[in-house]
Amino acid sequence: MSFSEQDVDEDEFGQSYEDPSKFEYNGEEFDGEDINPLSPLDDSGKPRIILMGLRRSGKSSIAKVVFQKMSPNETLFLESTNKIVKQEVDNSSFVQFQIWDFPGQIDLFDGSVDYSQVFGGCGALIFVIDAQDDYMEALNKLNTTVVKAYKINASIKFIVFIHKVDGLNEDTKMETQRDIHQRATDDLRDAFGSVPGLDKIHLSFHLTSIYDHSIFEAFSKVVQKLILQLATLENLLDLLISRSGIEKAFLFDVISKIYVATDCSPVDMQSYELCCDMIDVVIDIAGIYGSEGNENGPFDASTSSIIKLNNGTVLYMREVNKFLALVCILREDNFEKQGVIDYNFLCFRNAIRQVFELVSEEAQPTTNGPALAEEEHLDLANSS
Ligand SMILES: Nc1nc2c(ncn2[C@@H]2O[C@H](COP(=O)(O)OP(=O)(O)OP(=O)(O)O)[C@@H](O)[C@H]2O)c(=O)[nH]1
Numbered sequence: 396m397s398f399s400e401q402d403v404d405e406d407e408f409g410q411s412y413e414d415p416s417k418f419e420y421n422g423e424e425f426d427g428e429d430i431n432p433l434s435p436l437d438d439s440g441k442p443r444i445i446l447m448g449l450r451r452s453g454k455s456s457i458a459k460v461v462f463q464k465m466s467p468n469e470t471l472f473l474e475s476t477n478k479i480v481k482q483e484v485d486n487s488s489f490v491q492f493q494i495w496d497f498p499g500q501i502d503l504f505d506g507s508v509d510y511s512q513v514f515g516g517c518g519a520l521i522f523v524i525d526a527q528d529d530y531m532e533a534l535n536k537l538n539t540t541v542v543k544a545y546k547i548n549a550s551i552k553f554i555v556f557i558h559k560v561d562g563l564n565e566d567t568k569m570e571t572q573r574d575i576h577q578r579a580t581d582d583l584r585d586a587f588g589s590v591p592g593l594d595k596i597h598l599s600f601h602l603t604s605i606y607d608h609s610i611f612e613a614f615s616k617v618v619q620k621l622i623l624q625l626a627t628l629e630n631l632l633d634l635l636i637s638r639s640g641i642e643k644a645f646l647f648d649v650i651s652k653i654y655v656a657t658d659c660s661p662v663d664m665q666s667y668e669l670c671c672d673m674i675d676v677v678i679d680i681a682g683i684y685g686s687e688g689n690e691n692g693p694f695d696a697s698t699s700s701i702i703k704l705n706n707g708t709v710l711y712m713r714e715v716n717k718f719l720a721l722v723c724i725l726r727e728d729n730f731e732k733q734g735v736i737d738y739n740f741l742c743f744r745n746a747i748r749q750v751f752e753l754v755s756e757e758a759q760p761t762t763n764g765p766a767l768a769e770e771e772h773l774d775l776a777n778s779s
C-alpha cells in the first residue's frame with residue numbers, strides 16, 4: 396500500500412496522513428460474507444469442535460451460554476443430553492463451525508457411534524472436567540478419549556476446560572489446575588508405550604466458568620487454534636498497536652464476543668471483560684438509536700465508538716466488517732492523535748481484507764498465511 400505526495404495532508408501534530416476516505420477498498424465495503432477463516436476437515440464445509448466430558452460436567456451449558464446467549468442461571472434447568480447434539484455456529488458470525496455436544500454417559504467402546512467419522516473430521520476436541528467434583532473418573536475418560544481420537548486423527552487440537560471454577564477460591568483453583576495438568580500428562584506418558592506419537596500430543600488447559608468471561612476467553616483460544624491466518628493477524632495487530640500508541644487490541648467476532656486474534660502482549664481478563672462490555676453497550680445503543688433501515692443490523696463499516704474511563708483510559712472500537720470489530724485500549728494522551736490511529740486503522744482493515752481475500756482465492760492456504768504482515772507492505776503512520 397503506498398500513496399503519492401499530493402494525497403498527503405498534515406495534522407496539527409505535524410504527522411502526515413492520507414485522506415482516510417481514499418482507503419475504502421476500491422470503493423467497496425469489506426463485509427466479510429462468504430469468508431470463513433477456519434478450514435473445514437470434512438465435506439460439511441465447516442470445521443467441527445467436539446465437546447466431551449462426564450455427565451453434568453457443563454458441556455451443554457457452555458455451548459448454550461457462548462453461542463445461544465442463554466443466561467448462566469437458566470442452565471440450571473437443562474436436561475441431560477442423551478444423544479449427540481449438533482449446533483451450527485454460522486448466523487451473523489465470521490467464524491463458522493459446528494459444535495457437537497456429546498452425552499456424558501456415552502461409552503467410547505460400545506460400537507454405537509462410528510468414531511472414525513466423528514474424530515476424522517474434527518478440528519478441536521474440548522474435554523470438560525467439573526472442578527467442583529471428584530475428577531479421577533474424568534481424568535480416566537480424558538485419557539481414553541485422547542488416545543482413541545489421536546489414533547484416528549493425529550491433527551486434532553486437544554483442550555481441557557477445568558470447569559465450574561466459580562465455586563473455588565484462588566488457591567484451590569491453582570492447585571486444581573496444577574493437579575489436573577500433572578495427572579493428565581502423566582497418564583498420557585504412561586500410554587506412550589502403546590501408541591507411537593502420543594508424546595507429541597499437547598493438551599492445553601483453561602480454568603472456566605459460565606458465570607464470568609472466562610468461558611468466552613477460553614473458547615476464543617480454541618477457535619484461534621483453527622484459524623490458519625492467526626500468525627498474520629497477530630503480526631498485523633502488533634504493528635498497529637506499536638505505531639498507534641495503543642496498549643491492547645482485540646479483533647472481535649461481534650456477535651459471539653469471541654476474539655479471533657489479539658496482539659502479543661498478555662491478555663488480562665479485566666481488559667477482555669471491558670472490551671466485551673463495550674461491545675454490549677454499542678449493540679444496545681445502536682439497537683435503540685441506530686437507523687431502522689439498516690438491513691445488516693446495528694453494525695456497518697462506519698460504526699465506531701469511544702468510551703473514556705475516569706482513570707485516563709480510552710476504549711476505542713471500529714468496525715472492520717459486518718462481523719468483526721477492532722477494540723483497542725489506550726491512554727487518553729495517546730488518543731489525542733486520533734487522526735493517526737484512524738489512518739492506521741484503515742491500513743489495517745485493508746490488510747485484513749487482503750489476508751482473507753487471498754485465503755478464499757487459494758484452495759489450500761499455507762499454514763502461515765500470506766506474508767502481508769511485514770512492515771514494508773503496511774505503510775502505517777507513527778504516532779510518536
Ligand atoms: N457453578 C457452575 N455450574 C455450572 C457451570 N456450567 C454448568 N453448570 C451447571 O452444571 C449442571 C450441568 O450442566 P449441563 O450443561 O447440563 O452438563 P452436561 O455436561 O451437558 O451434562 P450431560 O448432558 O448429562 O452430559 C447445570 O446445573 C449447570 O447449571 C459453571 O461454570 N459453574
